[in-house]
Amino acid sequence: MQQNKKNKKIYLGIDVGSISTDLVLIDEKANVLFSLYLRTEGDPIKAVKNGLKMLKEKLPENVEIAGVGTTGSGRQLAGVIVGADIIKNEISTHAKGSSFFVPDVRTIIEIGGQDSKIIILENGVAVDFAMNLLCAAGTGSFLDNQAQRLGIPIEKFGEIALKSNSPTAIASRCTVFAESDMIHKQQVGHKTEDIIAGLCQGMARNFLSNIAKGKNIKPPIVFQGGVSENVGMKKAFSDELGEEVIVPPYNTVMGAFGVALIVKENPPKKTKFTGFEIIDKDIKCTSFICNGCPNRCEVIEARINGKVVARWGDRCGKWSNLNN
Numbered sequence: 001m002q003q004n005k006k007n008k009k010i011y012l013g014i015d016v017g018s019i020s021t022d023l024v025l026i027d028e029k030a031n032v033l034f035s036l037y038l039r040t041e042g043d044p045i046k047a048v049k050n051g052l053k054m055l056k057e058k059l060p061e062n063v064e065i066a067g068v069g070t071t072g073s074g075r076q077l078a079g080v081i082v083g084a085d086i087i088k089n090e091i092s093t094h095a096k097g098s099s100f101f102v103p104d105v106r107t108i109i110e111i112g113g114q115d116s117k118i119i120i121l122e123n124g125v126a127v128d129f130a131m132n133l134l135c136a137a138g139t140g141s142f143l144d145n146q147a148q149r150l151g152i153p154i155e156k157f158g159e160i161a162l163k164s165n166s167p168t169a170i171a172s173r174c175t176v177f178a179e180s181d182m183i184h185k186q187q188v189g190h191k192t193e194d195i196i197a198g199l200c201q202g203m204a205r206n207f208l209s210n211i212a213k214g215k216n217i218k219p220p221i222v223f224q225g226g227v228s229e230n231v232g233m234k235k236a237f238s239d240e241l242g243e244e245v246i247v248p249p250y251n252t253v254m255g256a257f258g259v260a261l262i263v264k265e266n267p268p269k270k271t272k273f274t275g276f277e278i279i280d281k282d283i284k285c286t287s288f289i290c291n292g293c294p295n296r297c298e299v300i301e302a303r304i305n306g307k308v309v310a311r312w313g314d315r316c317g318k319w320s321n322l323n324n
Contacts, residue, residue: 009066012055012273013260014048014082015093015253016040016074019113020226021047022253023055025065026260030100034058035253044074045283048081056276068273069093069259077285080302080310083274086263090255095119095126097258098222101248106218109207109237109245110254111227113144118212132211143227146199149179150192154230157196161232164197197232204236219243224251281305290314 010033015022021044023036036054040047069086070078071093079087098105099121108119120128147154161167168190170181185195208217221243227233228251238245250257282305290297297314311319 008063009267010063011260011264011267012065012068012082013093013256013258013263014051014068014070014078015072015090015255015259016044016048016070016078017072017112018115020252021051021074022256023051024250024253024256024260025055026257026264028264030261030264032250032257035250035256037252040074044077045081045285048078049279049283052082052276053279056279065271065273067263067267067271069263071255071259076300076310076312077302081274081278081283083272085268085272086259086266088259088262090117091119091126091129093255093258093262094224095121095124095258096261097250097254098224098248099124100257100261102220102222102246105220105222107221109212109221109223110225111207111233112225116207116211116225118207118215120215120217128215130211130215142203143199143230146179146182149182150196152192152196158200158229158231158233160193161197161200162235164191164193166194167201168194168198170195170198170202197236200230200232200236201239204233204240208240217241221245223247224254226252228252278304287313290319292316292318
């Protein structure tokens with residue numbers, strides 16, 4: 001009886017981004033057993049280790065991790081650390097996760113701490129997308145900065161915005177202009193809730209006129225990422241689009257859920273998962289420039305306890321194909 005209990009299989013998804021590192025555990029029926037949202041804080045290795053440590057403490061004894069997938073900007077590094085069976089980009093994992101909760105989703109708006117993206121789907125498959133990785137004006141850090149300037153906790157930003165009956169027009173295409181415009185509106189007596197609602201509306205318009213420009217936006221529309229927790233932003237997108245905007249379950253960890261779902265549906269015969277002992281190992285990541293050709297690729301090199309375990313970043317495979 002005990003042996004059967006130990007054979008219950010679960011699947012781990014890890015999404016490593018610049019702002020957050022997310023971990024999601026699901027069972028064979030795709031039920032979420034555990035989800036975790038951690039700050040990356042510039043140290044993805046530490047964040048992944050901390051996440052695994054917390055998982056280890058929560059994990060029941062009658063389960064085994066049968067597959068692991070990684071995604072996000074740090075997916076390669078995370079894949080090396082944990083021994084990923086599948087490594088996928090954010091577009092495919094967000095599309096997969098959203099389609100699970102909203103099967104007929106056509107448009108995904110995803111806004112995180114330092115980037116934002118739009119994904120267009122047909123029959124559950126991503127057919128078009130666009131990302132913003134350069135300007136902070138359309139991201140969560142923009143709202144964080146404005147909340148701090150107004151002296152309001154970001155957690156209350158959305159509910160305060162909903163109190164507005166007359167949102168103030170704020171120049172939100174640039175953080176510098178937004179701050180100066182916001183200060184001016186405060187000085188002439190605009191209400192705080194109107195300024196906040198105006199910021200949300202401006203940010204939604206900025207997203208739609210830049211990142212989403214030329215995209216075929218159709219409902220159902222899903223809104224996810226850290227900023228989707230802000231009910232003021234949800235309302236702003238609904239107002240601008242004239243459509244209901246759906247915030248699905250696990251909206252802040254959708255990438256991790258999506259990649260866990262992918263590995264569950266494509267399980268390995270035997271997982272490469274390195275086990276929780278990786279928490280106590282010394283992991284270092286460095287890089288070097290390959291001078292083998294004019295491309296001068298930056299090659300990333302990962303070492304565990306001093307041993308090179310993976311290299312990536314080269315276009316030709318000279319380094320990444322080496323069997324270390």
